[in-house]
Structures are given as C-alpha cells and as structure tokens.
Amino acid sequence: MKIGIIGYGNLGRGVEIAVNAAPDMELAAVFTRRDPKSVSIISKDVPVVNVSEVADWKDKIDVMVICGGSATDLPVQTPEYAKLFNVIDSFDTHARIPEHFANVDKAAKESGHVGLISCGWDPGLFSLNRVYANAILPDGKDYTFWGKGVSQGHSDAVRRIEGVKNAKQYTIPVEAALEAVRNGENPELTTRDKHTREVFVVAKEGADKALIEKQIKEMPNYFDEYNTTVHFIDEDEFNKNHSGMAHGGFVFRSGRTGVNKENNHIIEYSLKLDSNPEFTTSVLVAYARAVKRMYDEGQRGCKTVLDVPPTYLSEKSDEELRNHLL
Amino acid sequence: MKIGIIGYGNLGRGVEIAVNAAPDMELAAVFTRRDPKSVSIISKDVPVVNVSEVADWKDKIDVMVICGGSATDLPVQTPEYAKLFNVIDSFDTHARIPEHFANVDKAAKESGHVGLISCGWDPGLFSLNRVYANAILPDGKDYTFWGKGVSQGHSDAVRRIEGVKNAKQYTIPVEAALEAVRNGENPELTTRDKHTREVFVVAKEGADKALIEKQIKEMPNYFDEYNTTVHFIDEDEFNKNHSGMAHGGFVFRSGRTGVNKENNHIIEYSLKLDSNPEFTTSVLVAYARAVKRMYDEGQRGCKTVLDVPPTYLSEKSDEELRNHLL
Numbered sequence: 001m002k003i004g005i006i007g008y009g010n011l012g013r014g015v016e017i018a019v020n021a022a023p024d025m026e027l028a029a030v031f032t033r034r035d036p037k038s039v040s041i042i043s044k045d046v047p048v049v050n051v052s053e054v055a056d057w058k059d060k061i062d063v064m065v066i067c068g069g070s071a072t073d074l075p076v077q078t079p080e081y082a083k084l085f086n087v088i089d090s091f092d093t094h095a096r097i098p099e100h101f102a103n104v105d106k107a108a109k110e111s112g113h114v115g116l117i118s119c120g121w122d123p124g125l126f127s128l129n130r131v132y133a134n135a136i137l138p139d140g141k142d143y144t145f146w147g148k149g150v151s152q153g154h155s156d157a158v159r160r161i162e163g164v165k166n167a168k169q170y171t172i173p174v175e176a177a178l179e180a181v182r183n184g185e186n187p188e189l190t191t192r193d194k195h196t197r198e199v200f201v202v203a204k205e206g207a208d209k210a211l212i213e214k215q216i217k218e219m220p221n222y223f224d225e226y227n228t229t230v231h232f233i234d235e236d237e238f239n240k241n242h243s244g245m246a247h248g249g250f251v252f253r254s255g256r257t258g259v260n261k262e263n264n265h266i267i268e269y270s271l272k273l274d275s276n277p278e279f280t281t282s283v284l285v286a287y288a289r290a291v292k293r294m295y296d297e298g299q300r301g302c303k304t305v306l307d308v309p310p311t312y313l314s315e316k317s318d319e320e321l322r323n324h325l326l
Numbered sequence: 327m328k329i330g331i332i333g334y335g336n337l338g339r340g341v342e343i344a345v346n347a348a349p350d351m352e353l354a355a356v357f358t359r360r361d362p363k364s365v366s367i368i369s370k371d372v373p374v375v376n377v378s379e380v381a382d383w384k385d386k387i388d389v390m391v392i393c394g395g396s397a398t399d400l401p402v403q404t405p406e407y408a409k410l411f412n413v414i415d416s417f418d419t420h421a422r423i424p425e426h427f428a429n430v431d432k433a434a435k436e437s438g439h440v441g442l443i444s445c446g447w448d449p450g451l452f453s454l455n456r457v458y459a460n461a462i463l464p465d466g467k468d469y470t471f472w473g474k475g476v477s478q479g480h481s482d483a484v485r486r487i488e489g490v491k492n493a494k495q496y497t498i499p500v501e502a503a504l505e506a507v508r509n510g511e512n513p514e515l516t517t518r519d520k521h522t523r524e525v526f527v528v529a530k531e532g533a534d535k536a537l538i539e540k541q542i543k544e545m546p547n548y549f550d551e552y553n554t555t556v557h558f559i560d561e562d563e564f565n566k567n568h569s570g571m572a573h574g575g576f577v578f579r580s581g582r583t584g585v586n587k588e589n590n591h592i593i594e595y596s597l598k599l600d601s602n603p604e605f606t607t608s609v610l611v612a613y614a615r616a617v618k619r620m621y622d623e624g625q626r627g628c629k630t631v632l633d634v635p636p637t638y639l640s641e642k643s644d645e646e647l648r649n650h651l652l
Contacts, residue, residue: 017583017584021464021465021583042585094652097648098648098649101648118652123652125458127651131636131637131640131647131651132451132636132639134651135615135636135639135640135641136451136608136609136612136639137608138347138348139347184598257340257344257601257604258343259343262600263599263600263601263605265597265598265601265604265605266596267595267597268594268595268596269594269595270593271591271592272508272591272592272594274590274591275583275584278583278584278589278591279583279591282462286462289461304652305652306635306636306644307635308635309633309635310454310458310461310631310632311457311633313457313458313461313462314457314460314461315461318632318633319424321457321632322424322427322632323424325457325460326449326631326632
C-alpha cells in the first residue's frame, strides 16, 4: 500500500521511519508547504512535492498521513484532504473532537473516503484502554496520569515570560498518587495531587530570576494549581540535557464486582517512550493500514481508533494472529 | 438484551452478577446438567432449567454464555449450542484454538449465528494487548507474566500425590525479571527466570513430608523447570488463608524505532484481580453485548476479541464514547 505524508516535521519524519519499517508499505511522496528543495528526507528516492500539487496524486496514494498541528493546521487540512484521499491525523484537542469528527465525516462521506482522526496515544491508545476498561468494569473509577515528559504548551508559555531565553517544562506524575491507585484505595485526587511540574529555564543576561520564578509559579491554568519547581541553568546544560522527546503515562481503571461489591480489580496500562513523536507515528502508521482495509471493504466517513477491530492494525493475517497471539 | 447461562459454577455465578449490573441486559434463564431444584442462584425470579430443555428457548435468548471447562465441556458445547443460539465462551487452551475456532465457525455459519470464543483475560485482554503492541512496535519483544495467582492445574497435580490431603499452588512473577523488562533491558528470560512457584500443602496424618516435597519439586513439566517453595500447613490455616481466587499478570512489548533504532519504547498492561472468575465473566458479558451487535448487523460465524471494534463492548453510544472517553 502507498502512503503519503503531508507536513515534514518531527511527526512527518516519524511516519517516514515507520513506513520504511513496514513490509507491506511504500512511501509514495512527501508534501510540504515549503520549497521542496529545502526539505531533506531520509528516503532519497522518494519525491518531495509542494502541497499545491497534491491533487495530481489523487489516485496514487492509498492513505495520506496528515502531520500538522492540532491548533490551526488539522481542523482545516484533514477535511480538505479527505475530499481527495483516505486520511489519518493525530488531532489531540479533546474538547474539539466532536466538531472535527463532523467536518471530516461530511467531507469523507461526500467524496467516498475514510478519514481516521485523533490517532496516537492520548487520544489513541489511552482512549482504547479507557473504553475497554469502562465496559468491563462499569462500577469503577478512571485515572489518567501523564509523564514524565515534556509539555509543549507549558514550555511555550514559560518562553513568553520577559527575560526567558529558553525553557522546557516536564509534567511528572506523583508517585504516591500512582501507588494509592495501584493499591486499590480509589483515592479522590485533586490536580495538585496527581502531577508536579518541573521547569528548566535559561534566563537572559541581567534578567530578574526571582520575578521569572514567581511569574511561572503563579501563572493561571498552567501552573497555579500545581506544585512547580523552577531551575535556572545555562544554555550548554539546556542543550545537553533537555533536548530529548521522551514521554509516557498511565491509565488506570479500578472497579468492583461481587454480590456485595466485595472484590476490587485494577487494570493498568502504561507507556514509557524514548521518543514521543516516533511512538505517535508508529501508532498512526498501524492505523493507516486499518484505514485502507476499512476503505477496501466499503466503509466510508470518519472513524476513530474506537471503531477499528484490532486485527486491522496488523499486516499479519487474521488466522496467524489468532493462532499465535490470541 | 436477553442473556442465558449454561453451567452454574464460579463462572456462571460471575456472569449472573455482571448481567445484573448491566443496565441493558436481563438474565433470561440458567441451564444446568444437575437437577434444577438443587441449583440455587442469586436472582430468585429467574428460571433454572435442565439443559435438556434448552431448545425450547431458541428464540428467547439473544446471547448464550457457555460456562463450561476448556478440557472437555467447551469443545463439545460451544459448537453444539451455536446451532441454536449466538454463543460466547472462555475457551483457554491456547494450542487448540484453531480447531475450536473451525468447529464453532462451521456450526455458527450453518445455523446463521455468531459465536465468540476464547474471551476472558488470557486469552482475551492480554491477546488484545499483544496484537495492538506488535502492530505498533513491529521491531520488539513480547513478555507475558502471570500472577500472583492460583494455578488450578498445578494445584490438582499436587493433590494427586500420595499423602496429600489438600494443596494450592501460586504462580509468582519474579520481580527482578519484571524490572529488567520495565527498564528496557530486553532480557532473554528462561522459564525459571520469569516465575517461581509456591505450594501450600495439607498432608495426611503420618505422611512422609520430605518425600512429598521431593515429588513436587521434581514433577516434570509442572515444577522441574521452576524454583519451587513448599509449605506444610494445617487444614484450618489452609481454609482461612488459601481459599481466595485472586489472580493477575503483566503483558509487555518492548520495541525500538528510529533511523538507527536508537529509541526504545515500553508498553505495559497489567491486571490485579481480587476474583479471577468475576473479572473473567465481566469481560465475557461486555463481549456478549458485542456479539449481539455483530449479529444484528448481519455478521455470522466464529469471532474472537481480535475481531471486535472497542465501541461494541459498551452500552453507551459511539458518539458518547467519542465525546467523553476518546
């Protein structure tokens, strides 16, 4: 099957790596808003094309993976390209999923395509685990923890403070809260109980560090409801120790069964990822396979990971999966 | 939707509890090989019927949950009852799944029903996690650990030794092995490295305890490849501390991505269950809902958990799941 990529940043590059590792896939082309000559991809024999020419590729691509940002790119791009291709994206603004779903569904149904949205690990694999676990243990509580990992939004917010040259913010789950959930204590946890925030800041010369720290810790929504630690470091240390893209998290369901609800059960799902973008795109590429299979069997419109039978993600036959992994 | 239960032991009782907790389900009848008058169920207004009369219920039950044993009951029962009903079972003899699948598929297709086999947590939820994780991280290693929990087969084997009055065998994952996997060390683990076995024995009066211990530890297949600890206890302690049905386990996938495979990712799924039968039947009942939905949309034949879209397990609408759990 032939895969296309629109947008070549960390995600686009991750899709390229995952497609190259898949025996049943071939990268057809990479599309960019930039001058194609300025974009250097890993696969030297694959064309890089300006996105203005994407319509020429209408019948040459089975699934287009759209690697834009959720804030402004995907709400426009995914419905737009669903008119020409089967598409998949990693749209992750939870609150706007219903609206994005409706737009992609309309475009995909009118043009006769499949569009799968909000694919990755949260939304994505974490969502799957929430749905499975809620259906199995209807009487229970959900807990989701993120980290340790970088929050891009929080890092950006710190960088906008006057006197800050560079900054990275880590979200860290509180170990005691994880343990309480794991032990079946079914705790009530506030925002402050679940995560701490740790910020590494490179200050501009002469900046008031005490003021920067105060502004970070009191920033509404971003930091004021958390216990936050701020470290000032120099640029060398920043570049050396804080350029990684590790992330992860935990999803729990703790639920009770029994005539008198006397038995407790804990379902725990966790991820520990060296590279957030490469793992996210590994999920995207597995689901791109499912998109083609759904399209081939006549399905149309917008889908999410919740609609996809697990076998559809694998390049192995249903029989092989049943015999070896069931 | 109307649910029937065939067989009323720990599993049948667990199905009854889970059906009573489901807002969209009703228990229609319990079928037994015993004298129905001798079987006391929780729901006093639900009929208990001899299984010889099951054909009279042909059009009164949406999904029949078959609660027999995997060794001799289910290979006969599931294909047999698939001629009359949509059926679901927890067949867990991994090596015989292809044969059982073929038999149920033939019966269900000929009679126009859906039969879902091998549903529970392993096979079942653990299988799902193996399939998802293998598709997402094709270059990696799988690890499955079981326990701490009781192995029925190993307990039975010990009880067959002369001089043993009662016995319980616990399978325990080795903490150091779990940690090595969790740390991304991708270890090669032998059988002995992964699990230890702990046996609690009530000996008959005058029995040779040293000989019993030796016979346990050297028993081929069951114990000889493991580090085993044997404890002799009295009947009171046995009844007080070893009548529980707790179980659990862990599924890991550790896989690499990157141009030079430089990034490692760990996916971990674990269960900690106070009651193995009640959790297993909670899974069965959620999938019984999916069986009806697949039947209603015209699917026929044998299915497994790998074929079922996650939304089908929930009594909530697809839209509600998308808006709140995605």
